[in-house]
Amino acid sequence: MHTPLIDRLRRRGYRLTAQRRVVAEVLEGDNVHLTAEDVHDRATELLPEISRATVYATLQQFTELGEVRELALDGRAKRYDPNVEPAHHHLVCDTCGLVFDVAHGIDAPGLSGADRHGMEMQGAEIVYHGECSDCSDRADDDKMAP
Ligand SMILES: [Zn+2]
Ligand SMILES: [Zn+2]
Helix, strand or coil, rough: CCCCCHHHHHHHHCCHHHHHHHHHHHHCCCCCCCHHHHHHHHHHHHHCCEEEEEEEEHHHHHCCCCCCEEECCCCCCCCCECCCCCCEEEEEECCCCCEEEECCCCCCCCCCCCHCCCCCCCCCCEEEEECCCHHHHHHHHHHCCC
């Protein structure tokens, strides 16, 4: 079980203003991979006056603190992931962009010798690609349409 983002921020002594709290609340949960735009949309439901600039700046700060991971999957808009521990991989629907965490049992292969180019390895991320059941159902419906 991971510690909620808001608790991790609090533990670090991070000053949680109303705006920052709302951004942290919006990001809470499993399999949460929202774009900054999504975060802003949801944040305004909780705090109507929150500005886009504040949301972007707050996401930037959370990322710099290492409490949120910024993901660039597929050249789509960057996603923000509150699950930094344990490290996990992602499964992406290439059709609609739905992202799931792949958390268990998979270690990325290591690099050896010349493949490391003299670097110390710190980690690796795998992005799996697929099509979610909603998208494949939709594709089937299209095929059946006259
Ligand atoms: Zn899909
Ligand atoms: Zn994730």
